[in-house]
Amino acid sequence: MSVGFIGAGRLAMAMAKGFIRAGAVPAENIFASAPDNLVGRAELRNIKELGIHVTHSNTALVSQSDVVFLAIKANVVKNVLEEISPFVTQRHLFVTPMAGITIKSVEEALPAETRVIRMMPNTPLVVGEGATVYARGEHATKHDGEMVEVLLSNVGWCFEGKEEYMDAVTGLSGSGPAYVFLSIDALATGGVKMGLSRQESLRVAAETIQAAAKRVLETGAHPSMLKDEVCSNNILGQSALSAIHKMEAGGFRALLMDAVEAGEDRTKELRRMGEVKNHVED
Secondary structure, X not given: OOEEEXXXXXXXXXXXXXXXXXXXOOHHHEEEXXXXXXHHHHHHHHHHOOOOEEEOOHHHXXXXXXXXXXXXXXXXXXXXXHHHHHHOOOOOEEEEOOOOOOHHHHHHHOOOOOEEEEEEOOHHHHHOOEEEEEEEOOOOOHHHHHHHHHHHHHHEEXXXXXXXXXXXXXXXXXXXXXXXXXXXXXXXXXXXXXXOOHHHHHHHHHHHHHHHHHHHHHHXXXXXXXXXXXXXXXXXXXXXXHHHHHHHHOOHHHHHHHHHHHHHHXXXXXXXXXXXXXXXXX
């Protein structure tokens, strides 16, 4: 199997590293393309260090690849799909990680019965800890999905979902790391306010959130149950309970729920704007 990345930025670099490190795809079977401009040349120099093949030609990449990841920005996808469409055959499987770009829009831009899978990763993928949801298009087979799941499991956790929920997934896990980073920053700033150094506070805050998440995943217990364990009847528990009372009074839980909803709403809005723009251009 050969894998190609149209776009050679951080997402492509992270996936290529993960595939090579796990032995899922050898470096000599991986290709990457980027524009022949200052940014594109820099990206290709970086990704070439992995030992993969690089090119400025998207059509050459498609001709050499079985699985093609569209690791590009949504504003150029229409032109890229028009460019590569004549070179697409039944052998190809296309995977799109772009928020707001539907499977149908990719299928309609490529030859009939082209196999397409849509994925929604998040940025921790670059450290091998991504959370990715994927959905199969009309012509993508169960085997296609399983193959993509195996590949993506090398850069984190992956499972199949329904495309109708992809905007919600974008608001939850796609944008979710930003909410967590904000939480880490706020916790660390609280530590600084109480006299700790910035470096110490950041490390303690990040380690605390990582450990709490690990406990949820490893125990399978509901977060509320684990929260109650911390808030047990002792000095630490009384401290935590007082802090949680303050957070609840400030609407902490509702704010996070609203953030997920706002992320989903904005994704839908951007998709509609893109659909209108493409309709006008056509």
